[in-house]
Amino acid sequence: MKEIVLRYKKAFILILFLIVISPIFGVILANLLGYHEPLDIAAELLGLNETTEEINWTPFLDYSVPGLPPEVGYIVSGLLGASVVLLLGYIIIKVLK
Numbered sequence: 001m002k003e004i005v006l007r008y009k010k011a012f013i014l015i016l017f018l019i020v021i022s023p024i025f026g027v028i029l030a031n032l033l034g035y036h037e038p039l040d041i042a043a044e045l046l047g048l049n050e051t052t053e054e055i056n057w058t059p060f061l062d063y064s065v066p067g068l069p070p071e072v073g074y075i076v077s078g079l080l081g082a083s084v085v086l087l088l089g090y091i092i093i094k095v096l097k
Contacts, residue, residue, distance in 0.1 A: 004090065019078035023071035026063060 005012060029035070043050070052061065059066060060080070064073035 015082055019075055019082060022078050023074040026074050027070045 060073070060077045063077040064070050065076045068076065
């Protein structure tokens with residue numbers, strides 16, 4: 001695993017950088033501009049009920065972590081998501097060899 005990290009060091013740094021700046025776009029600017037997801041707007045126009053809160057199965061609803069500020073929750077969610085994807089990729093590579 002260490003050899004893969006060293007080999008793709010620049011890619012890991014880029015991923016980490018993008019995760020750290022993600023709250024700028026996903027939280028700060030979205031709130032500043034009043035951005036809402038297009039599908040949420042369409043559902044509201046059609047009179048559909050919001051069931052996300054009722055059937056939520058994840059502690060990371062809307063990329064937030066309970067008890068943390070939204071900006072930090074975005075970073076934690078990004079780290080967790082990227083880690084899962086990279087770990088699955090690593091496992092698949094090892095299985096296929």
